Amino acid sequence: MTPKTPEQLASTVDGLMDGLRADLVRLAAIPSVAFPGFPSGPVEEAHDLVAELLRDAGVSGVERLDLPDTAPAVYGEIPPPHPGAPTVLLYGHYDVQPPGDEALWLSPPFEPTPVDGEEEALRARGIADDKANVIAHLGMLRAYGGRPPVGIKIVIEGQEEYGSAFDTYPPTDPARFACDAMVVADLGNLRPGTPTLTTGLRGAAEVVVEVRTLDEPRHSGEFGGAAPDALLVLLKALATLHDVHGDVAVEGLRREEWSGTSYTEEEFRALAGVRSGTPLMGSGSLGERLWSGPAVTVVGLDAPGVAHAASAVVPYARAKLNLRFHPRQDPGEAQALLVEHLRSLRPFGVPLTVTPGDTGPGFEAATGGPAHRAARAALAEAWGEQPSYVATGGSIPLVNGLAQAAPGAEVLLFGAQDSMCNLHAPNERVLLSELRGTVVALGAFVREYAADFAAGGDGTRA
Known part of the structure; x- marks a missing residue:
């Protein structure tokens, strides 16, 4: 049954979580480090697994995109269910950072392991950045039985962490990436349980x-x-x-002054590992110092x-x-x-x-369109409170390439990570509650966005 109400969607996702957890463990166990000096075999293995999972979820036309000097990307499409339905592009990446000093890990970095003291948390390199988000896209597709209420284009990159020619590829092939909105899932919530939309990248x-x-x-x-x-x-x-x-x-x-949400000083000190008694640098709000x-x-x-x-x-x-x-x-x-x-x-x-x-370049997302309205409603549905706005000092180079390829598309940045997940650091972890929330949010987003178009909202085609 296609979930038509928030209650049906939540129930459907809950029924999928055991399978999504198992697939996340499979994917996170692959050491898909696409840096020079690391073997290419695991990168190819991760690519093939992602392609297989997407095909099984109903994505048609799954293909391998090979560009010079970069790992292959996975691309696939699901046609719009009817004329006039919007198309949404989903983005994630299957490659990961190197594990670093393995002596600092509490368990082997490519053996996904439950985290002691945290309910339903798994530890592994890349399990949050960005394999949980790949699985979140998969979960949304499964929730709709491979027939979501919007057209889908999905891009899962293979060398995001090191950087690649794929960053500048989309504008050279705009038809492939044409869409009405895109969800870039390479980040997540400000803190666990706090729904968050990222609106800017320095x-x-x-x-x-x-x-x-x-x-x-x-x-x-x-x-x-x-x-x-x-x-x-x-x-x-x-x-x-x-x-x-x-x-x-x-x-x-x-x-400029920062008007969105930010960390508390105590949260930031803990996240940055600032030594007791050491003052923070700069003046003004943390959001201003970190993002604007x-x-x-x-x-x-x-x-x-x-x-x-x-x-x-x-x-x-x-x-x-x-x-x-x-x-x-x-x-x-x-x-x-x-x-x-x-x-x-x-x-x-x-x-x-x-x-x-x-x-x-940095990036600042527009926040006044129908996709943005749908995303706000979806995040509120998934987590039970209105979403916060943040930016990030990190960069996602492909965002600008995608935005140039589809200049009329709204860009939405949210996902299953959270600021305490230790991405790029030892003992990276993901909370399965954040993964579940992201799957629900993606499912609610495509439902709300499709309804806006069907009702004659102010969405326009890219």
Whole structure:
């Protein structure tokens, strides 16, 4: 029976959960790390399993998309049930981050294991990011017996974590990705049990700054005090990037007040692992510091290590900077502002060599259309309270590619992760209650969105 009411949908999903849990365990047991140096066999295995599960769920025309230098993506379609019904594109990825230091894991990272002390939670690498969301899409399709009230296009990528040519592929094949709305399920709730729509993604840019002052190291007793120390020059330059409060001091980087929901300071301290007594950086709300304002982080430093340091003036030093910027700021502009700030400096009279690196645009979703209204209603149905709005400092490069391919489509970002799931960290876990809620939300969303079109709402085709 096709679920037509919220009660029928919830009952149907509850009946599916044992099977969805079993398929999540199967998928999470595959070490599908698509990074250089890792074997390609598990990536292919995960691709094949996803394709098999989608076919079994009623997705027609499942095919493999191969692009140069990237893992294969899974693509499939379910035609609209009748003329005039909207089409929804579903996105997720089956690849995962490397496990890192396995000694820090409480159980082997590719052996999905129940989490002690948490009801219905499973621990494994990639089980939240993003395999739970792949399974959530599958659950929605199963709930409707493979015949949802909207047309479906589904894309499950295979190299999202490392980055791939797929990020820029959709605009080159717009017919394949044409849709009225898309659900990008590569994130989740602010906290467990709090329905959350992500409306913004900060952009990212990289910059390398380096200093060379001497031909080679010189004795610090004989030359220190007059010979220019490259490391001191670099540190003085880096110190100008923030003001006394820890706010970014690069002129022109966009910063606005944040009006949505955010973490409490206690939640953020716990999530970030901030040591007791250590103050947070910056001023203003956490949402402003994390999402609607810039951040500059020194992510790498080339300098002599302490353990083997000689008593010598350092001739060369280099730092790699990661810049995160407002979702609506142009990435080239943001990067250029940081580059110009550094190039304008002459610490102790010494010029800096500044090299711009990669950039990635941010994204801000529109929130006034019928898909957004349907998503709000669906999340409220799934979790029993109105959804919160958040942004994220992380990036999902493919979002902009999909938005360019289907410029009229509304973009919705929600899923089965939560901010406490340890994604990209040891002991990543997913709560099955969040997975269930996401399946219900997806099922309610396609029902509400289809009803809006049938009632002559203001939705328009992409």
